[in-house]
Structure formats: C-alpha cells, structure tokens
Amino acid sequence: MQTSVDLQELVSAVGDAVVVSDVQGAIILWNKAAERMFGYTEAEALGQSLDLMIPEKLRARHWEGYQKTMETGITRYGSDVLQVPAIDKSGRQFSIAFTVSLLHSADGKVSAIASVMRDDTRRFEKDRAQRKRISELEALVARTEKLVGM
Structure with a gap:
C-alpha cells in the first residue's frame, strides 16, 4: 500500500533543522527546528545570507567552498557529517553537525543546497x-x- 507524504509537513515536523539556500547563499527554506536552533523566525531568515549562522571568522572559508560547490556541482559533504561552529541570533556560539545535499534544476545545474543540522x-x-x-x-x-x- 502506497501512502502520500506531504513534503512540507515532513520538513516542518522533523526534529533537525532543515535549511535550503540558493546559488547565492540566500536562505529559501527554514523549518521550525531551525527557528529553535538559531533563534530566527522563518520570516527573519528567508532571503537572508547564511552568514546569520556562520561565525565571522569562518565566513571566508565557507564562501570559498560554497562557490566551488556551485561551480563544480561537487561536494565532499554529501554523505559525511560535518561538524562546525555556528552562531545563533543572540551571538552565542555552539557546535552543529550536518550533512548537505545538492539540489539541481531541470538543466542539471546546482540550484540550491539543502542542509540538515542538529545542535552537537x-x-x-x-x-x-x-x-x-x-x-x-x-x-x-x-x-x-x-x-x-x-
């Protein structure tokens, strides 16, 4: 028996933060768990740069890797769990563990990056x-x- 799954409901219900960003690194999806983890509401996060959760000292390295992934369509973090520092709305630094998945447009180019994160x-x-x-x-x-x- 096949059941239909509402993907929006799934993303909202999952306990881990789900964040999707576009080619430029703007947030285009932010679930309730991301709100709890980072302190920003969906309305505050959507359209903002991923910088709102990346400590300043790590931003240059992050964006270098992000651009390379967008250009090549290759990430080494697709199946490996990455552990890095993050910051929340109050400026508190904490450790997160996450994986990323590349999302592709109809022409096969990377159109977004989806991350599933948890406070580690x-x-x-x-x-x-x-x-x-x-x-x-x-x-x-x-x-x-x-x-x-x-």
Missing part, C-alpha cells in the same frame, strides 16, 4: 573533555615512568 554542542564538549582527560593521564603516565626509571 553536548557531544563536542564531552569529546573535548575526554581528550583533555586522556592527555592528562598520558602526561601522568609519562611522569610516573620517568620517576620509576622506565
């Missing part, structure tokens, strides 16, 4: 704390070995 701050901080603890333990082992004469 807790996992990022947990990993950072774990790496710090491992480093501390390795330093302790090295000092102990030195004291014992190993």
Whole structure:
C-alpha cells in the first residue's frame, strides 16, 4: 500500500533543522527546528545570507567552498557529517553537525543546497573533555615512568 507524504509537513515536523539556500547563499527554506536552533523566525531568515549562522571568522572559508560547490556541482559533504561552529541570533556560539545535499534544476545545474543540522554542542564538549582527560593521564603516565626509571 502506497501512502502520500506531504513534503512540507515532513520538513516542518522533523526534529533537525532543515535549511535550503540558493546559488547565492540566500536562505529559501527554514523549518521550525531551525527557528529553535538559531533563534530566527522563518520570516527573519528567508532571503537572508547564511552568514546569520556562520561565525565571522569562518565566513571566508565557507564562501570559498560554497562557490566551488556551485561551480563544480561537487561536494565532499554529501554523505559525511560535518561538524562546525555556528552562531545563533543572540551571538552565542555552539557546535552543529550536518550533512548537505545538492539540489539541481531541470538543466542539471546546482540550484540550491539543502542542509540538515542538529545542535552537537553536548557531544563536542564531552569529546573535548575526554581528550583533555586522556592527555592528562598520558602526561601522568609519562611522569610516573620517568620517576620509576622506565
């Protein structure tokens, strides 16, 4: 039995942020989860540059990669999860994990980029704390070995 799925309802209902931007990087789709994550309403985000969620220090690198993707139609992030810093409306920086998909027009050219994102701050901080603890333990082992004469 085949059921019909309302794609607009799906995008609105999904728990992850869904953001679609056009060739120039203007936001053309912004779901409720994106509103919760970044603090901008759909009305505030639509038509705006992706810069509203990219920390200033990362913008040049982002736009270089964005333009290259638009020109070549190739992205290395289609199946890999990318983890980067982001900013919300209040200026708070946090970590996001996301994938991107290229959307194509009838002539086969890239017409938009769709991103599915989630706040990854807790996992990022947990990993950072774990790496710090491992480093501390390795330093302790090295000092102990030195004291014992190993």
